[in-house]
Amino acid sequence: MAIKTDFHLHSSFSGDSNTPMEEMVQKAISLGLTHICFTEHYDPDYIYSKEEDQGCFEINTDSYLYDLLNLKAKYSNDINIRFGIELGLQPHIKRDLAIYYKAHEFDFIIGSTHICNRKDPYYPSFFEGRDEDEAHHEYFESVLESVKKLPYFDVYGHLDYVVRYGPTKNNNYTYLKHKDVFDKILLSILEQEKGIELNTGGFHYGLNQPNPCIDILKRYKELGGEIITIGSDAHTPDKIGYSFDKASDILTECGFKYYTIFEGRVPEYIKL
Numbered sequence: 001m002a003i004k005t006d007f008h009l010h011s012s013f014s015g016d017s018n019t020p021m022e023e024m025v026q027k028a029i030s031l032g033l034t035h036i037c038f039t040e041h042y043d044p045d046y047i048y049s050k051e052e053d054q055g056c057f058e059i060n061t062d063s064y065l066y067d068l069l070n071l072k073a074k075y076s077n078d079i080n081i082r083f084g085i086e087l088g089l090q091p092h093i094k095r096d097l098a099i100y101y102k103a104h105e106f107d108f109i110i111g112s113t114h115i116c117n118r119k120d121p122y123y124p125s126f127f128e129g130r131d132e133d134e135a136h137h138e139y140f141e142s143v144l145e146s147v148k149k150l151p152y153f154d155v156y157g158h159l160d161y162v163v164r165y166g167p168t169k170n171n172n173y174t175y176l177k178h179k180d181v182f183d184k185i186l187l188s189i190l191e192q193e194k195g196i197e198l199n200t201g202g203f204h205y206g207l208n209q210p211n212p213c214i215d216i217l218k219r220y221k222e223l224g225g226e227i228i229t230i231g232s233d234a235h236t237p238d239k240i241g242y243s244f245d246k247a248s249d250i251l252t253e254c255g256f257k258y259y260t261i262f263e264g265r266v267p268e269y270i271k272l
Contacts, residue, residue, distance in 0.1 A: 002248040004243055004271060005035040005261050007084070007108060008157065010198060010232020012065045014041040017055045017235040025071050026238035027093060028079055035080045035261055036240075037108050038256065039231070040064055043088030044096050046115060057088065061104055080261060084108035089146040090115055101152050109154025110231075113161065116142040121162040132166050133177060134270065140181045147188045149234055156189060156227050158199040158211035170207045175215035186220050195218055195227025195260060195267070197235035198251065203243040217254045227260050227267055248272060 006028065011021040021038065028036045040227040043057035065083060085104070087097055089111045101109060119126045127135045133159045139162040147156060159182075163170040177184060189196060199211040210217070222227070228251070232242045251259060251272055258269040 003230050003241075003244040004033050005037075005230065005236070005270065006033055006232050006244075007037040007039070007082075007229040007261060008034075008110060008197060008233045009036055009038050010036060010040060010233075010235045013038075013059055013067075014235065016041070019043065019236050021067055022071055023237055024234070024240065025079065025081065026077055027240050029075065029157045031241050033079060035082065037081060037082035037085040037262070038064075038085040039067060039084040039108065039110050041086050041088065042100065043114055044100075045090060045093050046088060046120075046159075057115065061085075065104070080118065082107040082261075083136055084110065084262075085215075086110040087152060089150045089153070091145055091149045097150060097206055099150050105214055105264070107264055108229075109153045109265070110155055110157040111132055111146065111150065112141045113146055113156035116162070121165050123165075125165075127166055130145075132168060132172060135166065136162055137181065138171060140178050140185070142183050144188070145180055149196070151192055153194060154267070155195040155197045155227060155260075156185075157197055157231075158201060158233065159185065159196060160212045161214060163213075164202065164205045164207065164211070169205075170202075170209060172212065173213075175213060175219065179180060179191060182219065183223075184218060186216075186223050186225065190224055191254070195225065195229065197229045197231050198247050198259075199231050199233050200243045200247050201233035201239075203246065208249065212241075214250055214254065218249065221255045226258070228256060230260070231257055231262050
């Protein structure tokens with residue numbers, strides 16, 4: 001496996017994972033990874049479908065950091081563990097997000113759109129009663145708004161997350177259908193000297209593509225993009241490093257010679 005770093009991991013500190021952090025670390029070591037970054041969810045004002053789930057996408061960051069530092073010390077001879085967060089970006093909580101990220105010395109911040117106009121595309125209701133392309137476009141416009149208004153990230157996560165959950169997944173989805181909005185998103189990211197991730201979660205969601213799709217990765221490179229991290233979006237040990245051989249081939253196909261990791265919010269480039 002050419003890529004030895006996974007910079008999008010979740011553990012039981014995220015509301016959608018039950019895996020102890022140490023199990024994730026041990027699996028990463030067994031795979032020969034050299035660097036990993038936990039990016040636990042922080043999604044304030046998430047729209048929950050069940051009352052009992054309220055608050056599950058918020059996090060006790062002090063407890064998270066305490067456990068991470070203990071594991072960082074315990075396994076210091078085996079792997080480098082970084083302290084990250086995945087911020088659920090929504091423009092109306094701009095102040096809350098700013099206060100939160102400034103209060104912690106993260107190594108790495110992913111900005112993601114999980115909620116689009118008060119709905120999560122994870123649920124079928126987001127697509128009901130309208131054309132799938134229309135639903136996709138609404139989501140991408142929401143991403144563009146967050147990119148412009150909420151510059152609290154190092155890379156933007158799974159840019160086309162919405163296609164994971166649509167009725168036909170990505171069977172009828174292409175970059176060209178939404179070229180205008182995607183180019184605005186990518187140019188705004190580049191103007192801010194930020195980056196994107198290649199998220200291999202798309203492969204284990206059955207898309208046969210990463211998130212974002214290969215055409216978006218190519219366009220990002222054409223526009224001058226250099227900062228690109230690789231993340232599995234793993235919530236269980238079996239998904240760590242998922243399809244990283246494919247990711248390496250895709251990056252090379254798109255013209256990348258390096259991928260990126262972060263420490264103290266500063267990028268470091270690693271040769272493919």
